Amino acid sequence: QVQLVQSGAEVKKPGASVKVSCKASGYTFTGYNMHWVRQAPGQGLEWMGRIISNSGGTNYAQKFQGRVTMTRDTSINTSYMELSSLRSDDTAVYYCARGNNYAFDYWGQGTLVTVSS
Amino acid sequence: QSALTQPPSASGSPGQSVTISCTGTSSDVGGYNYVSWYQQHPGKAPKLIIYEVSRRPSGVPDRFSGSKSGNTASLTVSGLQAEDEADYYCSSPAGSHNWVFGGGTKLTAL
Numbered sequence: 613q614v615q616l617v618q619s620g621a622e623v624k625k626p627g628a629s630v631k632v633s634c635k636a637s638g639y640t641f642t643g644y645n646m647h648w649v650r651q652a653p654g655q656g657l658e659w660m661g662r663i664i665s666n667s668g669g670t671n672y673a674q675k676f677q678g679r680v681t682m683t684r685d686t687s688i689n690t691s692y693m694e695l696s697s698l699r700s701d702d703t704a705v706y707y708c709a710r711g712n713n714y715a716f717d718y719w720g721q722g723t724l725v726t727v728s729s
Numbered sequence: 730q731s732a733l734t735q736p737p738s739a740s741g742s743p744g745q746s747v748t749i750s751c752t753g754t755s756s757d758v759g760g761y762n763y764v765s766w767y768q769q770h771p772g773k774a775p776k777l778i779i780y781e782v783s784r785r786p787s788g789v790p791d792r793f794s795g796s797k798s799g800n801t802a803s804l805t806v807s808g809l810q811a812e813d814e815a816d817y818y819c820s821s822p823a824g825s826h827n828w829v830f831g832g833g834t835k836l837t838a839l
Binding site for chain 2: 647649656657658659662671673674707709712713714715716717718719720721722
């Protein structure tokens with residue numbers, strides 16, 4: 613069965629960086645792209661970007677351009693999302709989600725990133 | 730890219746039908762037949778319930794249905810059940826390999 617397992621919660625200071633991992637299993641990793649979506653406390657879903665698992669190519673939402681980097685390691689079926697220059701309004705749950713037919717069909721359990729001085 | 734517009738809340742009595750709208754532009758909802766809908770219970774990850782406007786993944790009850798007209802997509806929950814109480818989000822491709830979500834609708838079973 614398809615599973616996406618994310619790394620644990622993080623607490624970071626303003627200005628720092630955070631790197632969240634998402635380990636995939638149950639399907640051919642390079643056959644599907646991986647998207648990253650975040651949700652601030654009490655707020656809606658926000659698409660951050662995607663990585664093409666086969667080639668490593670990326671597309672980022674304009675809002676995050678220059679601050680986000682998505683990578684993957686096909687040898688261990690894992691995708692990563694790194695967000696730099698963290699601010700308090702980056703406090704959110706970060707999800708990885710598998711892309712399939714322009715939808716997100718499987719989601720990770722979410723990783724809470726708290727930015728606080 | 731602006732978020733798609735959804736009503737903040739919707740409600741209905743058990744057994745009734747409820748429809749949630751999702752309005753975008755010709756650059757997103759109106760330009761693609763790839764609107765998807767997600768159900769999210771408190772503290773849980775979102776779950777895909779509709780893709781390609783009206784298709785249901787395996788295991789999703791057929792009381793969930795989707796449609797689209799112009800720049801507005803809709804999700805209808807027929808025969809509302811208590812467990813359908815959740816937040817619902819629409820999503821659409823938005824050009825240049827970007828995606829956009831709606832602001833979300835909290836569905837309450839009265």
